[in-house]
Amino acid sequence: MNKEDQVMMDVRHLYNKMAWINKLKMEDSLKGYQSTEVHCIEYIEKNADSNVTKLAEAFYMTRGAISKLTKKLIKKGLIESYQKVDNKKEIYFKLTEKGREVFNIHEELHQEFRERDKIIFDQVSDEQIEALLQFVNGYSQHLDREIEKLALERD
CATH class of the missing domain: 1.20.5 (Single alpha-helices involved in coiled-coils or other helix-helix interfaces)
Structure with a gap:
């Protein structure tokens, strides 16, 4: 196997291990929420004036799929839409209090994972x-x- 193939295989294995071990804790702490929903909430909180176009580009999804996802999040009471005074055409999203709670749980989990893995990063x-x-x-x-x-x- 050449070096490029080895790097790609090792990165894929590393990502899969990380996803698997993190998924257990995430699913337990964020019951009732899909990964895509939680990451959409995260993006909206961390990026001002998030809209369908920005979300579609960030997640490599179609605008239609993002529209469906954001409607679902609105229905669950996690996000709400708004318009700017100077731009009544574009619709933006922001978190509700319930959405912020989900965001905070997700952030706390990531901090826990960073602490778990700190031993490795300290060696580099x-x-x-x-x-x-x-x-x-x-x-x-x-x-x-x-x-x-x-x-x-x-x-």
Whole structure:
């Protein structure tokens, strides 16, 4: 197996392990909420003036799928829509008090996971982290360009 394949396989295994171990705790603490719902709540809280277009781009989903998701979150009382005084055309979303509670539980879980994994990050130098971030960012930018190409081909 070449190095590129090994990196991809190891990253996939690492992500799957992390997702599996975190999922157990997340599902227990956030019963009744799907992962996509919780991550949508997180995005709305962390990004001002979130709308369907921004959410669709962030989650690589269609605007129709995001509209369906946000309607579900509104129905559950987790988010509410609003319009700006100077822009009555666009609809934005913000968390309700109930949505903020879900957000806070999710944040506390992530802090718990960071504490659990701190032992590993403490063993890595700043230079190693910087090199890893440089690789991840470069690869992400490459994939962004590939996604743009695919979008242009479909138009």
